[in-house]
Amino acid sequence: MQWAKLSEQHVYGNRWFDVNLADVRLPDGRHLDHYLIRMRPVAVATIVNEADEALLLWRHRFITDSWGWELAAGVVEDGEDLVAAAARELEEETGWRPGPLRHLMSVEPSNGLTDARHHVYWAEGGEFAGPPVDDFESQRREWVPLKLVPDLVARGEVPASGMAAALLLLHHLRLGHDPAA
Numbered sequence: 001m002q003w004a005k006l007s008e009q010h011v012y013g014n015r016w017f018d019v020n021l022a023d024v025r026l027p028d029g030r031h032l033d034h035y036l037i038r039m040r041p042v043a044v045a046t047i048v049n050e051a052d053e054a055l056l057l058w059r060h061r062f063i064t065d066s067w068g069w070e071l072a073a074g075v076v077e078d079g080e081d082l083v084a085a086a087a088r089e090l091e092e093e094t095g096w097r098p099g100p101l102r103h104l105m106s107v108e109p110s111n112g113l114t115d116a117r118h119h120v121y122w123a124e125g126g127e128f129a130g131p132p133v134d135d136f137e138s139q140r141r142e143w144v145p146l147k148l149v150p151d152l153v154a155r156g157e158v159p160a161s162g163m164a165a166a167l168l169l170l171h172h173l174r175l176g177h178d179p180a181a
Helices: 082-094 146-154 161-175
Strands: 004-013 017-025 031-039 042-048 053-061 066-070 072-075 096-098 101-107 118-124 126-128 140-145
Touching (some): 004 031, 042 082, 042 161, 053 082, 053 146, 072 082, 082 096, 082 101, 082 118, 118 161, 140 146, 146 161
Parallel strands (some): 042 118
Antiparallel strands (some): 004 017, 042 053, 042 072, 053 066, 053 140, 096 126, 101 118
């Protein structure tokens, strides 16, 4: 039951994404035109401190007109290493320089429409380097206890699916052994 892409044509593009149109053959032999969005990879990062708190951003997303907690994130520049991009984004958006970053997960947030991949990293500790360069990215930056993550996600305060998945995984990794967590 595999769909087969027979061809793909470029329709529109800019530095953020390309919109393409594919001719797709369905398993029963029918064809359909399917639009898809090709995107650059996204690097995501946070720091978890000794108190099991994650450094998060409280921000507004105008597209969905929603507020929520997120991890620092941004596109990987051409030729940039994923880990370097994650560290850069974290420092630009929070002012914190992470310790050694570890890969947490890679997700495809909307794989029925786009080839976007978000690569999530985390560090145990870091150092404050100064005010964030991109302070316009969020209203505030806070250390949020991982023990609160399941409730924040359940209440819709972490609306981005990849961010929710990453925080729930961090919660599990750091607190999963503790029945009180």
